[in-house]
Amino acid sequence: MPYPTEHKPKTHARIVRAASRLFRRRGFARTGVDRLMADAGLTRGGFYAHFADKSRLLVEALEQAFDESRDNLLARGLEHLRGTDWVRAAGRRYLTSEHARAPADGCPIPSLGAEVSRAPRSVRVAFEKRLLEIADGMRRRLGDRNRRRALRLLASWTGAMLLARAVADPALSEEILSAARD
Amino acid sequence: MPYPTEHKPKTHARIVRAASRLFRRRGFARTGVDRLMADAGLTRGGFYAHFADKSRLLVEALEQAFDESRDNLLARGLEHLRGTDWVRAAGRRYLTSEHARAPADGCPIPSLGAEVSRAPRSVRVAFEKRLLEIADGMRRRLGDRNRRRALRLLASWTGAMLLARAVADPALSEEILSAARD
DNA sequence: TGTACATCAGTGAACGCGCGTTCACTGATGTAC
DNA sequence: TGTACATCAGTGAACGCGCGTTCACTGATGTAC
Numbered sequence: 001m002p003y004p005t006e007h008k009p010k011t012h013a014r015i016v017r018a019a020s021r022l023f024r025r026r027g028f029a030r031t032g033v034d035r036l037m038a039d040a041g042l043t044r045g046g047f048y049a050h051f052a053d054k055s056r057l058l059v060e061a062l063e064q065a066f067d068e069s070r071d072n073l074l075a076r077g078l079e080h081l082r083g084t085d086w087v088r089a090a091g092r093r094y095l096t097s098e099h100a101r102a103p104a105d106g107c108p109i110p111s112l113g114a115e116v117s118r119a120p121r122s123v124r125v126a127f128e129k130r131l132l133e134i135a136d137g138m139r140r141r142l143g144d145r146n147r148r149r150a151l152r153l154l155a156s157w158t159g160a161m162l163l164a165r166a167v168a169d170p171a172l173s174e175e176i177l178s179a180a181r182d
Numbered sequence: 183m184p185y186p187t188e189h190k191p192k193t194h195a196r197i198v199r200a201a202s203r204l205f206r207r208r209g210f211a212r213t214g215v216d217r218l219m220a221d222a223g224l225t226r227g228g229f230y231a232h233f234a235d236k237s238r239l240l241v242e243a244l245e246q247a248f249d250e251s252r253d254n255l256l257a258r259g260l261e262h263l264r265g266t267d268w269v270r271a272a273g274r275r276y277l278t279s280e281h282a283r284a285p286a287d288g289c290p291i292p293s294l295g296a297e298v299s300r301a302p303r304s305v306r307v308a309f310e311k312r313l314l315e316i317a318d319g320m321r322r323r324l325g326d327r328n329r330r331r332a333l334r335l336l337a338s339w340t341g342a343m344l345l346a347r348a349v350a351d352p353a354l355s356e357e358i359l360s361a362a363r364d
Numbered sequence: 365t366g367t368a369c370a371t372c373a374g375t376g377a378a379c380g381c382g383c384g385t386t387c388a389c390t391g392a393t394g395t396a397c
Numbered sequence: 398t399g400t401a402c403a404t405c406a407g408t409g410a411a412c413g414c415g416c417g418t419t420c421a422c423t424g425a426t427g428t429a430c
Contacts, residue, residue: 002371002426011373027300029211032416045420046374054417103299109344114296117285117347118209124350131349148361151345152338155362159341162291163333165299167313168306179330180337184393184404193406214383227387228407236384 012050015040020061020068024111025104028058028119055119059126062116065108066130073099073107074137086141087153094157095177100164109154110161156180194232197222202243202250206293207286210240210301237301241308244298247290248312255281255289256319268323269335276339277359282346291336292343338362 018039022031033054034044051057073094081089094107103111109131116127131154138150160180164173200221204213215236216226233239255276263271276289285293291313298309313336320332342362346355 002428003373004426007426008373027211027297029209030300033418034415042373043375044418045376048418048420049373109348111296113344113348114293115209117344118212121350124348128349128351128354131345132354148357148364151358151361152342152364155341155345155358156334156338157341158344159337159339160334162295162299162340162344163313163337166291166295166306167310168303169310172310172314175330176333176337179333182330182334184395185406186394189393190406215385216382224406225408226385227409230385231406 008050011040011042011046015042015047015050016057016060016064019057020064020108021104023058023061024065024106024108028112028115055123058116058119058123062108062112062123062127063130065112066134068105069107070134070137072105074134082141083143090138090141091153091157091181095160095181097164097170097174097177100161100173100177103165107158107161109158110165113158113162190232193222193224197224197229197232198239198242198246201239202246202290203286205240205243206247206288206290210294210297237305240298240301240305244290244294244305244309245312247294248316250287251289252316252319254287256316264323265325272320272323273335273339273363277342277363279346279352279356279359282343282355282359285347289340289343291340292347295340295344 015037019031019036022036022039033047036057037044037047051060074090078086078089078093099106116123132147135147135150135154138153139147142149144150157180160176164176167173167176197219201213201218204218204221215229218239219226219229229239233242256272260268260271260275281288298305314329317329317332317336320335321329324331326332339362342358346358349355349358
């Protein structure tokens with residue numbers, strides 16, 4: 001065999017990581033295959049040995065982003081908390097201006113939600129799956145029977161992040177996040 | 183004078199209305215000047231007699247969309263309501279699956295918020311201005327001293343709409359909207 | 365140990381296309397006489 | 398009333414560019430002998 005078995009999967013993961021950051025930072029439509037392959041240290045042509053097309057990469061980039069941001073924002077260091085305590089702590093972690101200023105490393109919902117809603121069904125299915133996993137994780141932390149409260153929290157947090165980023169004045173941005181933290 | 187005074191402003195408004203709908207439906211980046219001029223019944227070349235560039239049109243399209251959706255979703259028919267009554271009624275009007283299915287005629291925040299956050303400062307300034315007008319209108323209806331509660335409501339509603347549209351399953355979409363209506 | 369070989373991950377030129385923007389022009393219009 | 402004219406809103410060809418995708422190829426690798 002010409003290359004070690006783990007070689008190709010490693011390259012694949014490198015592309016997905018680069019794309020996931022770029023998509024969140026610059027948007028899916030405005031991120032070209034050329035640019036994202038260069039960021040992964042490769043050239044244009046190799047792309048189609050790894051992905052059927054660009055929207056298939058979006059699926060994997062979304063999964064990558066959801067996994068990352070669940071760990072960073074909702075779980076790590078908060079394992080011992082439950083109920084309202086957990087909501088407060090997770091909200092304080094999600095609703096920061098650092099998060100607002102660094103979309104590349106943040107939650108994919110405010111940065112890519114609208115583009116997902118216009119993407120092929122396969123993309124929306126993948127988005128939905130990860131979203132429900134997170135909602136269910138939250139439901140368990142909250143000790144709820146159904147996921148309505150989790151969905152409501154998710155909507156408030158992601159909506160606040162969307163607004164905080166779209167606005168021009170940093171003070172207003174902070175005001176929006178702070179209002180949502182309560 | 184070669185044309186009636188109102189001729190050019192009317193054409194201008196026609197372009198803005200067409201663009202405003204197209205941007206919300208298909209996204210700003212994916213809507214070409216060609217297509218939007220055709221929708222307004224004109225051709226490519228005339229565009230720059232009306233707008234300095236495409237992002238200037240985004241500013242006007244956003245203003246158009248905010249004005250429309252404030253009237254449609256938050257004000258008309260709800261003039262007599264105040265406080266919690268108003269919140270319930272406005273929420274029930276905003277958080278519908280009709281609204282989720284028709285982004286072209288809906289609130290510009292879930293459909294264009296992320297692209298606004300990546301747009302030139304001039305766009306974010308215009309977005310912020312209209313957002314604050316709406317937040318202040320809400321604050322008055324709520325009888326609040328400051329706008330924190332209005333911003334929190336805005337975040338929940340727009341976040342719920344963003345999620346409801348990004349998801350693949352219509353039943354889940356409705357569940358998200360219904361959870362946010364409470 | 366050294367060499368010939370088969371594999372296949374990745375290269376880079378090329379495809380047709382649509383993008384935002386410019387510009388010389390056309391032709392519909394209201395006005396002057 | 399009819400005609401010549403000046404204005405300027407809108408036309409459409411052209412610009413250079415980057416897009417997503419294809420494909421004949423190159424060259425790094427592990428294996429066989």
